[in-house]
Amino acid sequence: MSEFSIIDRYCHGVGKAQPETSIGVGDDAAVMTVPAGMQLAVSMDTMVEGVHFFEGTDPADIAAKLIAVNVSDMAAMGAAPKWATLALTIPQHEEPWLAEFSQSLDSAARRFDIELVGGDTTCGPLTLSVNIMGLLPIGKALTRHGAKPGDEVYVSNTLGDAALGLAVASGETDIDPRYRDVVLSALNRPEPQLALGQGLLELASACLDVSDGLVGDLQHIAQQSDVSIEVDVALLPLSDAYHDFIKRGGDLVKALSGGDDYQLAFCCPSDKHLTLAQLADDLSIQLTKIGRVRRSKKPRVSLIRNGKPFKLNDAAGFQHF
Numbered sequence: 674m675s676e677f678s679i680i681d682r683y684c685h686g687v688g689k690a691q692p693e694t695s696i697g698v699g700d701d702a703a704v705m706t707v708p709a710g711m712q713l714a715v716s717m718d719t720m721v722e723g724v725h726f727f728e729g730t731d732p733a734d735i736a737a738k739l740i741a742v743n744v745s746d747m748a749a750m751g752a753a754p755k756w757a758t759l760a761l762t763i764p765q766h767e768e769p770w771l772a773e774f775s776q777s778l779d780s781a782a783r784r785f786d787i788e789l790v791g792g793d794t795t796c797g798p799l800t801l802s803v804n805i806m807g808l809l810p811i812g813k814a815l816t817r818h819g820a821k822p823g824d825e826v827y828v829s830n831t832l833g834d835a836a837l838g839l840a841v842a843s844g845e846t847d848i849d850p851r852y853r854d855v856v857l858s859a860l861n862r863p864e865p866q867l868a869l870g871q872g873l874l875e876l877a878s879a880c881l882d883v884s885d886g887l888v889g890d891l892q893h894i895a896q897q898s899d900v901s902i903e904v905d906v907a908l909l910p911l912s913d914a915y916h917d918f919i920k921r922g923g924d925l926v927k928a929l930s931g932g933d934d935y936q937l938a939f940c941c942p943s944d945k946h947l948t949l950a951q952l953a954d955d956l957s958i959q960l961t962k963i964g965r966v967r968r969s970k971k972p973r974v975s976l977i978r979n980g981k982p983f984k985l986n987d988a989a990g991f992q993h994f
């Protein structure tokens with residue numbers, strides 16, 4: 674199969690056509706109109722076989738996650754995704770693989786109202802890169818630099834499930850069989866918090882998506898906002914699966930520093946807590962206050978439990994949940 678028939682068969686008509694697209698797949702470049710009053714948010718995420726997913730991973734899972742992780746970056750900015758381009762590097766032209774990948778890419782893109790407007794197709798070690806573009810009202814983007822002393826720190830849903838899924842998938846951790854599907858789906862089919870990001874536009878002072886682990890990611894907000902962030906580990910929102918993992922002797926490391934959760938962590942002035950509770954209710958999601966922003970000469974993230982400093986290795990054997 675030639676490069677051109679691959680593009681024609683598997684990359685044309687993927688996702689949901691957008692009215693602002695003048696030229697999509699097929700020309701030297703795509704051309705889109707940014708509506709008046711809006712700004713373009715652009716981001717890119719790459720997935721490499723053997724690095725971001727195991728060899729032999731279901732192509733439908735790869736495509737769904739590829740879209741999800743990119744949409745998650747839009748969510749973190751409060752942007753509405755609209756367009757994507759795809760750099761597809763595949764070792765050989767395997768039709769069933771491409772068909773499954775393309776079908777899943779199409780349904781994931783449609784779900785989030787994204788049109789695939791272009792890309793590049795090459796032969797090499799399996800690598801998938803998406804460049805996503807979205808729209809935002811001018812000047813309203815959620816950033817990492819707006820956190821203020823006194824703000825409260827929140828996180829959506831639960832943390833550590835994807836890391837638990839990775840440990841289960843790699844045979845490192847045993848888990849009660851009834852939780853297996855939940856944690857594997859957290860790993861393979863993350864759910865980007867798109868509606869939450871847009872709901873936070875007039876509320877949050879700073880926001881990001883938790884892709885590399887809560888503590889490391891909050892460090893970016895601390896540094897860029899020039900503040901310290903104090904997280905109370907007793908407040909971390911954990912799933913039933915994670916509670917069970919702790920009951921069996923597991924610790925909090927995966928919840929604090931495991932990656933791939935794609936929840937939003939954000940800071941908010943304390944007088945907004947009722948509005949946040951309403952938003953959580955409207956979106957049927959969980960929002961948990963996990964800490965506070967403090968003034969600081971040296972920006973950092975600190976952990977406490979019961980008012981005392983908490984060290985990550987104290988987490989071992991911690992059974993209070």
Ligand code: ADP
Nearest residue numbers: 680684698699700701759761790791792793794
């Ligand atoms: P050029 O040689 O001008 O860079 P290509 O031959 O690489 O163009 O691509 C032809 C058209 O197909 C372009 O519009 C490009 O954006 C699109 N395209 C190529 N690969 C992909 C892909 N993986 N997904 C979506 N569109 C693609």
Ligand code: MG
Nearest residue numbers: 699700701702
């Ligand atoms: Mg060209």
